[in-house]
Amino acid sequence: MSKVFPVFLRRLQTRPLLRRGIRLYGQRFRYNRGYDQQQIWQTRGFWYTAGVASTGGAVYYQMHLEDSPTGRRRFINVSPARExxxxxxxxxxxxxxxxxxxxxxxxxxxxxxxxxxxxxxxxxxxxxxxxxxxxxxxxxxxxxxxxxxxxxxxxxxxxxxxxxxxxxxxxxxxxxxxxxHSAEKLSQASLLQVALVVASLFVDPNVLQMGQAMGSLLLELPNxxxxxxxxxxxxxxxxxxxxxxxxxxxxxxxxxxxxxxxxxxxxxxxxxxxxxxxxxxxxxxxxxxxxxxxxxCPNPDTVRAFLGQPWATTAVSGGD
Incomplete structure (x- = not known):
């Protein structure tokens, strides 16, 4: 498989999701004066939001599970049209x-x-x-x-x-x-980006600075x-x-x-x-x-014997 695959996969990276996540939740759970990580985790709002998000995420994940042609279970949330x-x-x-x-x-x-x-x-x-x-x-x-x-x-x-x-x-x-398989990899990338949003809001905002590099690495890693x-x-x-x-x-x-x-x-x-x-x-x-x-289909061994040469052999040469 060519490196062309990561090129077009980047077209569908969910970077807007990162920006929306920061706008929606960043103000409430951001790191600012005297409001540190421990304080965030001690708030009722944090646990309420985390519980709702976890439940919703689990339901969403289950709704987008499907079987591959060989019966392998996988997560896909990218439509054929978008792909x-x-x-x-x-x-x-x-x-x-x-x-x-x-x-x-x-x-x-x-x-x-x-x-x-x-x-x-x-x-x-x-x-x-x-x-x-x-x-x-x-x-x-x-x-x-x-x-x-x-x-x-x-x-x-x-x-x-x-x-x-x-x-x-x-x-x-x-x-x-x-x-x-391209839709499958795109879907995996979207899960990574959601995880980065969560980590940046509740763990360390600097995670976002690594987000793009991590996303590109995921897309460029071997299938x-x-x-x-x-x-x-x-x-x-x-x-x-x-x-x-x-x-x-x-x-x-x-x-x-x-x-x-x-x-x-x-x-x-x-x-x-x-x-x-x-x-x-x-x-x-x-x-x-x-x-x-x-x-x-005809028996290839019979065809070879009849032709007296390897079946369907065509001489080819590489380009310059």
């Missing part, structure tokens, strides 16, 4: 940043990536206005923005090696959107292991349902591991260790194979 709005702004910025490096529409490389992505998108059932772009760059990276905006750096294509490898990468990124493994699992199923060979995902991550030893790909900056994800993928392969068979 998509931020993704659209980020999309325009990425287009502007790489406008001179975009692969022309209809070029062989563009058609190759588009063909793989479109096959995967169809099986997800997501109804988005999908846009697929190839960026000519040696950077080994790929990402998807909310709203169905996919970017693939040509530098990652030699690591992908073939359509199955590219399908592994694209399905993983598309799975992030399918599972709304949680749960989200990444969830995207691996969903992506593996998606590529299998699209009639790609899920067994080839293991080879892709082995090549990623080799590339990581030489020069860590940007794609791996926010992902768990390659060895652990390979083990997880191997454990999910039986289910993925079952989904592939249920989709009435």
């Amino acid at each position: 998509k709005q931020a993704g659209h702004r980020a999309y325009q910025e990425v287009l502007a940043q790489y406008r001179w490096q975009l692969e022309p529409r209809g070029s062989p490389l563009d058609r190759y990536v588009r063909r793989v992505a479109e096959r995967i998108v169809v099986v997800t059932g997501m109804h988005e206005s999908w846009e697929i772009h190839v960026i000519r760059s040696s950077e080994k990276n790929a990402f998807v923005l909310p709203g169905g905006k996919i970017f693939v750096f040509s530098g990652i294509l030699p690591v992908a090696a073939n359509e199955d490898g590219l399908a592994t990468i694209l399905a993983h990124e598309i799975a992030h959107q399918y599972a709304r 949680s292991r749960q989200c990444e493994l969830e995207a691996d699992q969903l992506g593996l199923y998606f590529m299998a349902m699209a009639c790609y060979d899920p067994r080839q995902a293991v080879g892709l991550w082995q090549r990623m591991k080799a590339a990581e030893l030489a020069s860590p790909p940007q794609f791996l900056n926010t992902h768990p260790s390659t060895d652990s994800r390979i083990d997880s993928i191997k454990a999910w392969l039986p289910d993925a194979q079952s989904k592939r068979e249920a989709a009435n």
